Amino acid sequence: ETGVTQTPRHLVMGMTNKKSLKCEQHLGHNAMYWYKQSAKKPLELMFVYNFKEQTENNSVPSRFSPECPNSSHLFLHLHTLQPEDSALYLCASSQVLQGSYNEQFFGPGTRLTVL
């Protein structure tokens, strides 16, 4: 595997389900990100992990719960979602050097549909 991989690529879930999205980066980076991409809207940053520590949480509802067990893996745990949470969820990684967050490399995304 190369670059940033995400699984599953597509997910359909009911509002009462619990599911998890997985991201793995093979680039040796030390920072990882979750973004949400909805139709006609810019990408929205959800969470940032730098050296496995969460450094940013952009007022994301608690029904989204991130987990970063090591610098290569990132999860997004989902529970009791709403239909408006349907979107493309993108994972990205970058190399942080002396506080400078450089270009981010994205995975292919998980297309989530909440019924």
Place this chain on the structure above:
Amino acid sequence: EDQVTQSPEALRLQEGESSSLNCSYTVSGLRGLFWYRQDPGKGPEFLFTLYSAGEEKEKERLKATLTKKESFLHITAPKPEDSATYLCAVQEYSGYALNFGKGTSLLVTP
């Protein structure tokens, strides 16, 4: 108020017809401006980073330029495979986030 505004929203070009996409931004301190290409159903693909006004970068038929208020992505003699959505993002010194524009959807017809 949007920090990053891209125009036009959509652009249709004939193969070989050169044009430019615009990204205007309002930030207090720019650490970097990033251009990405996104194909349908895929994640954004990194193209360029620009750090200071006057900087230019080129890759094949694409050339990105930066001023203190905007960036342009020039597409010279485009081909149908250049069809995609082009995203612009800025990063400020004060934070970690990339703030994205809504993108320009480019269609190049044969």
